[in-house]
Amino acid sequence: MNDNFAHRAADWDQPSKVEMTKKFVNALLNNIEIKSHWKAFEVGAGTGLVGMQIADKVDKVVFEDTSEAMLEVLKQKPKDEKKVEIVHGEVFEYVNQDIDFVFSCMAFHHIPDIEKSLKHLYQITNPEAIVAVGDIRTEDGSFHSFEPIPHKGFDTEELAAQFDAAGFKVLTSQTYNVLKRERTPGVYTDYEQFMLIAKRK
Ligand SMILES: C[S@@+](CC[C@H](N)C(=O)[O-])C[C@H]1O[C@@H](n2cnc3c(N)ncnc32)[C@H](O)[C@@H]1O
Numbered sequence: 001m002n003d004n005f006a007h008r009a010a011d012w013d014q015p016s017k018v019e020m021t022k023k024f025v026n027a028l029l030n031n032i033e034i035k036s037h038w039k040a041f042e043v044g045a046g047t048g049l050v051g052m053q054i055a056d057k058v059d060k061v062v063f064e065d066t067s068e069a070m071l072e073v074l075k076q077k078p079k080d081e082k083k084v085e086i087v088h089g090e091v092f093e094y095v096n097q098d099i100d101f102v103f104s105c106m107a108f109h110h111i112p113d114i115e116k117s118l119k120h121l122y123q124i125t126n127p128e129a130i131v132a133v134g135d136i137r138t139e140d141g142s143f144h145s146f147e148p149i150p151h152k153g154f155d156t157e158e159l160a161a162q163f164d165a166a167g168f169k170v171l172t173s174q175t176y177n178v179l180k181r182e183r184t185p186g187v188y189t190d191y192e193q194f195m196l197i198a199k200r201k
Contacts (some may be wrong), residue, residue, distance in 0.1 A: 001066055009069035012047045021049040024105040024134045027176035027195045032130055038100035043091055044107020048074035055083045091117050099124050102131040109135055109151040118166035129200040137192040142183045156194050168198035
C-alpha cells in the first residue's frame with residue numbers, strides 16, 4: 001500500500017492543521033448531539049487530530065487510515081487505550097457492524113472509490129448511525145497540484161446522491177470554513193470546506 005503521507009507525518013500536527021480540525025469539530029458539535037455510548041469510526045484519521053477531540057465524548061473511536069506513518073504518530077500520543085482502536089488500511093479492513101457515528105475530515109478526496117466505500121460504511125454501521133464528512137468543494141486541481149489525487153473536491157449534490165444510493169439520508173450539507181491558500185506565488189485561492197451530515201436509513 002502506497003503511503004503518500006509518509007514524508008508529512010512527522011510534522012503534520014502544526015498549528016494550522018490543529019486549527020483546521022478545531023473548526024471541523026466545532027461544526028460537528030453544532031450539528032450533532034454526540035452520545036456517550038456511541039462507537040465512532042474515523043475515516044482517514046491521520047495522526048488523530050480530530051478523533052482525539054471526540055474520544056472523550058464517546059465510548060470508543062476506531063481510527064482508520066491507509067498511512068502507517070500517520071498512525072504511528074497517533075500511536076505515540078498519550079491516550080486512554082480502552083477508548084481507542086487503530087485500523088491500518090482502507091475502510092474495508094473494518095468488518096464489524098457496530099458503528100454509531102462515522103466522521104471524516106479532509107480524507108474523502110484521497111479515497112479512490114467513494115461509492116464502494118459508502119456501501120461499506122453502510123455495512124459496518126448500526127441503523128440510524130450518523131455520518132459526517134468534511135472536505136473541499138469542487139476545485140480546479142490547484143489544492144493538490146503537487147500530487148495526483150482521486151478527487152478535485154466534491155460537488156455536494158453528486159456526493160449526496162451517492163450517499164442516498166448507499167443507504168444514507170442526507171440531513172444537511174453546509175459550508176463551515178474557507179481555506180485561503182497561495183498555491184502560486186502571489187495568487188490566493190479560496191477553497192470552501194463543506195460538511196455533509198447523513199443518517200443511515
Ligand atoms: C489531509 S489528511 C487528513 C488527516 C486527518 N483527518 C486530519 O484532519 O488531520 C488525509 C488522510 O487520509 C488518509 N488517506 C488517504 N487515502 C486514504 C484511503 N483510501 N482510505 C483512508 N484514508 C486515506 C491519508 O493517509 C491521510 O492521513
